[in-house]
Amino acid sequence: MAKTSYRDALNQALREEMQRDESVVLFGEDVAEYEGSFKVTRGLLKEFGPKRVFDTPISEAGIVGMAIGAAMGKIRPVPELMTANFAYVAMDQILNHLALMHYMFGGQATLPVTIRMPGGGGHQLGSQHSHSPEPIFVHTPGLFVVYPATPADAKALLKAAIRDDNPVIFLEHEGLYNLEGEVPDNLEPGVIGEAKALREGSDITLVGYGAMTHVALEAAEALAKEGVKAEVIDLRTLRPWDKEAVAASVSKTHRAVVIEECPPACGIAAEVATNLYELAFDALDAPIERVSGADVPLPYAKNLEQACIPHGTDVVRAAKKAMARQDP
Amino acid sequence: MAKTSYRDALNQALREEMQRDESVVLFGEDVAEYEGSFKVTRGLLKEFGPKRVFDTPISEAGIVGMAIGAAMGKIRPVPELMTANFAYVAMDQILNHLALMHYMFGGQATLPVTIRMPGGGGHQLGSQHSHSPEPIFVHTPGLFVVYPATPADAKALLKAAIRDDNPVIFLEHEGLYNLEGEVPDNLEPGVIGEAKALREGSDITLVGYGAMTHVALEAAEALAKEGVKAEVIDLRTLRPWDKEAVAASVSKTHRAVVIEECPPACGIAAEVATNLYELAFDALDAPIERVSGADVPLPYAKNLEQACIPHGTDVVRAAKKAMARQDP
Amino acid sequence: MRKDELMRVYYQMQLARGFETRVAEQYMKGRIGGFCHLYSGEEAVALGALWSLRKDDYVIGSYRDHGYYILRGGDPGKAMAELFGHANGCCKGKGGSMHLFDPDINFLGGYAIVGGMCPIAVGLGLAIQYRGEDRVVLCAFGDGATNQGAYHEALNMASLYKLPVIWVCENNRYAIGTSVTRSSAQESMARKAKTAYDLPVSVVDGMDFFKMQSVMERAIKRAREGKGPSFIEAKCYRYRGHSMSDPATYRDKKEVEFWKQRDPIPRIKAVIQHDFDVPDEEFKALDTKVRQVLEEAVKFAEAGHELPPERLHEDLYVD
Amino acid sequence: MRKDELMRVYYQMQLARGFETRVAEQYMKGRIGGFCHLYSGEEAVALGALWSLRKDDYVIGSYRDHGYYILRGGDPGKAMAELFGHANGCCKGKGGSMHLFDPDINFLGGYAIVGGMCPIAVGLGLAIQYRGEDRVVLCAFGDGATNQGAYHEALNMASLYKLPVIWVCENNRYAIGTSVTRSSAQESMARKAKTAYDLPVSVVDGMDFFKMQSVMERAIKRAREGKGPSFIEAKCYRYRGHSMSDPATYRDKKEVEFWKQRDPIPRIKAVIQHDFDVPDEEFKALDTKVRQVLEEAVKFAEAGHELPPERLHEDLYVD
Ligand SMILES: Cc1ncc(C[n+]2csc(CCOP(=O)(O)OP(=O)(O)O)c2C)c(N)n1
Ligand SMILES: Cc1ncc(C[n+]2csc(CCOP(=O)(O)OP(=O)(O)O)c2C)c(N)n1
């Protein structure tokens, strides 16, 4: 099976869904003629034409609102926000319109909108361009939030998101676009809400998502060398997230480290940890360790920025801390 | 000592700070001639004139951005967002400008901005007008977040916020404006980051903020009738929040219920609970119970909306669940 | 227009006006909660704007939505029930006064964030264009919305893509307590839009059904022919405060009187009486019908019940 | 203008241009990271806009900020060090290319959110007015920013309050790969602003220092006199791609050539040679000085170091 990049896997998903369903339409800043600032939409204008793939002004609130209206008009929009950092100017349309209209109107407005947006830091883009806004979306009832870590999941979950009749925030990690991985031919759509164990282990559970999943895998590798068998769970979707699967793993390992790229307060790790305590309190032999992004805006300087982002070594340290506690 | 309403306490704080400091300026939608849609700015235009208290167009991004620039221009703006629901259209200015400029510019931009905004639900205002956005702000490094529960704290903390050189999100609860309480004359500014025990108890700790503090007090009263001594802690400020004080209480009571008005995912209770597990894991005899807003947009119908908001009875139920667990 | 049509205009405006009177009563009785924005005085704007639309055209607007809902042909009973928060309301009681919605009449919502519905209207226009239909979108909003960023992004996009969106700006001179003069550097909403977004604009007396209806006809024709959006500034006035909780002390009696002199209902009645001599009985008959319909509406609302709390989580997601 | 002033114009533009050349080199060497937007070709806009400002006036702009920082009198060494991410940079290496800042020259920041700096400029204008000063604010942004909601809210507020803000729209015809024609219903940025926000506008050849400087003088005078904001559309062109990572294949050679014919630097040189016969040596001397200054700048940057990670949390809050 040939290796495919995360970028190409996303591109394939878009192409296949557009071929499959006439009503799928793409728009965003520089997605058509420029083929996307990360080239995820490469070749799509050529194949599907300017009616189905078109550029917009720098108007994110307009883009999201247009997607909402288009969806009510029975087309299936897949807008791209050039990066997740620009979701902030569209926050009202996302949180205060898209997320709640189906509910507020008593189930009469159906909004099959998938908003794609690259997020995350690590490229020295500075404080305003390095956000990881996932907690804001995960907090919001009415949204689904997907954050794939591998090319195969990127493709399978983007297909699922596009076919889903609910609004989906589809986060892509800027640092993963070039990641290669195996993507089976005619891959079926994935299941939103299902986590996946990427590595089996009995000593401790490492929970990640997006780029953090790879940080977890790196840590597991290092821990293995020291005889610690870590189980690595990739959440894959953040709302809803697979509480049962993660709790089951923790009930087996009795210890956990949760990794998030965003700052800790009201973050993803707090959400995961709190639920695990509620679901598996007696199974836990140690407090759940959180490895979070630093509690500062991401600085530009490479060393400082790297110091903000979780690394395998941070996870190893946290895992050892959890292991150090004796079972009561 | 005369009783003062939460509304008037805020009004006093604004008046006194404006009298004290020439550079304090108020603006927002209908804050001047209309005296505020919740009348918090009553009489201030009259006393301080149109240069220091003025109305703006319906342009929240403009309002917050104007506050940022004004602060760099050495005035001390206290903008009002008519309600917290309108912070969403200004989210980019708040999260991606105000919060990070001091850091991003290497400490050279100082932004003494206090943004006042009434939040919370319970008045049948419907899904788009009943948000509790506190987790979004608490998640954000660079902001302080204050949410007073009593008239005295409303006054003391608003004074502190205005005098502070950091950006402060000052949340006021729409349901508390008419709440009466004792406000000492010449009250000193409060301390941002200090929680307060409003009721002593040894059996369980109930943690609240804003309107939720009163829900906690109501529950404590009911629990007392059944012989359960609950300690009630009012966080008062949500970023930073007083981890030490809350952990100390839990170390004493061994059990806790955290109450939040917002939906649970990545919420305030998850933030508080996770930290308590980390700080007082061994002291806990039962999982921390969360009483959260329902995980839906707030509906209009009174009964449904009330079913979304935490009540004393919900807290009592949660407390009993926590109490039911035998110490290991 | 034919006599029967004119009588329908009269009837419809009386219905919308009467509905708000009932709403005010019920609000006072505490059976309606939340924010409640009445449309009284602006009926000619909505009716004129809606008159020449087809059933399959889309209508979208603000929280001041009762008038549009009723005049679009919505069931007053379902609207009243919605305001009561009852399950037989048009949104099962989940939406309330600011969020009426009814797909059967293509009324796609009242929205409570000023300007927030404008980009959504653009999307409806996009769908129409994409599907090669000749429908149009009517998007109604207030003068205050023209100071909101999303509004500007939407106007630019609709013009850029030549979408069949008709922007109806109800300039009732106030945004709550703030007059246009104190909030907009350009006091003419039409001029504010014209050059910036390169689209045809018209300013019309929004208290005059005929003027409103005729500029709207032009805009509809243009939109159906694929020539793109139009902008209509309707000069009008709300008789009541911004919402039920606003005493509106910021407007002086004279101003209110001035506008009440231009009330569209007596105005249409006079026209009808002038063109066809219609005996007063016929008007009285319609007024009686209005009363009956609204009494039934209130009865219908009263007969309903709130959804049981067990059903709180329904409609959060489509499954 | 006097000869020495003209020579300074030449020197400054060469300095800004040369700075970008060095930046490109260092970026290729991997010593500069992130997004890096060069100003090459647009020097006359910034220099003309800045020329008549006072030291105490405020300047604020976008991520394409190197030119403004240098031409405002910022230290090229501190700018280069910032791009290196070193602690001796103007923001201690925390800001980077898109976020230069220096209170000593009242350059209050490069901002990376399109249009995001416009409301901030309004606030600076408010502070000036409130304190009764006669300073002005120069706010520079691109053509693409005029499609962003915050920009519109800002323009309205500045006009409404008659604030001393001068809006300089650098219309270089593209927003990354999207031309103005494909993104704005109104292709003239000046007309897009004029009626909507009721302020004086001018369209000027941004490749011509003198034209730019003179319209700016008028705008400054007006602002200082408390008459309010002005809008200047500077027609210009960026020689390079949007950022270092953009090959700019969307622009054809002819177009690029057309604009390079109008390069402001040879243009000013010709003027000087025509008005005063200045021997080539004098220009060469300035070019040499530019080279030296920039070499020192690079040396200064190289000599610096990143902040130690222990200091990561500094500057988050004022205490
Ligand atoms: C973004 C936003 N800001 C503020 C409000 C509060 N608000 C509700 S209606 C209103 C005034 C709107 O005036 P206008 O657009 O003229 O409509 P009208 O009420 O006159 O019909 C305001 C400020 C809001 N709903 N949304
Ligand atoms: C709100 C927002 N959306 C998108 C971007 C990504 N982006 C950065 S620069 C740019 C183009 C801006 O073009 P223009 O305003 O004309 O300025 P120029 O680069 O031509 O100087 C875009 C889309 C951004 N920074 N901010």
Ligand SMILES: [Mg+2]
């Ligand atoms: Mg109005």
Ligand SMILES: [Mg+2]
């Ligand atoms: Mg440009």
